[in-house]
Amino acid sequence: MAYYLVTAKPIRSKLDNLRKWLDSGEIRSMRPFGNALQMGLDNARWKSDDVAIWEEEDYCVPPLAQERAAVLDEYFTDLNVQQVNKGEGWKKIEPLNIIWESND
Numbered sequence: 001m002a003y004y005l006v007t008a009k010p011i012r013s014k015l016d017n018l019r020k021w022l023d024s025g026e027i028r029s030m031r032p033f034g035n036a037l038q039m040g041l042d043n044a045r046w047k048s049d050d051v052a053i054w055e056e057e058d059y060c061v062p063p064l065a066q067e068r069a070a071v072l073d074e075y076f077t078d079l080n081v082q083q084v085n086k087g088e089g090w091k092k093i094e095p096l097n098i099i100w101e102s103n104d
Contacts, residue, residue: 004063005089006040007053008076010099018075019100030070033058037067045096052076052099055089 010018018041021027028038036057044054058064063081064072072079084092 001057001059002063003084003086003089004056004058004081005053005084005092006056006064006079006081007047007051008072008079009050010052010076014075015099018071021071027071033060033067033070037071042100043090044099045093046099047093047096051078053093053096055084055087055093056081057086
């Protein structure tokens with residue numbers, strides 16, 4: 001298992017739909033990655049005005065392959081990953097604003 005600091009540009013016109021999908025619990029129920037993806041997206045931060053950032057646990061090669069196919073590529077562009085130690089990414093981005101707080 002590996003951990004990644006993920007950056008991606010959200011498709012702003014689709015963020016409300018993504019939030020509804022997260023709230024429905026459907027993403028959490030996706031196997032095998034749902035819990036990790038739900039946690040990452042629920043706590044995603046704004047790195048800048050147009051780039052979101054979060055830490056993600058993943059087992060795929062290439063990283064986030066299943067997550068991209070099922071969810072991420074529909075709601076984000078320019079996705080990049082950087083391997084980190086567990087929790088290191090969250091510590092780094094903790095002071096940043098959660099994307100959902102400024103989207104409500």
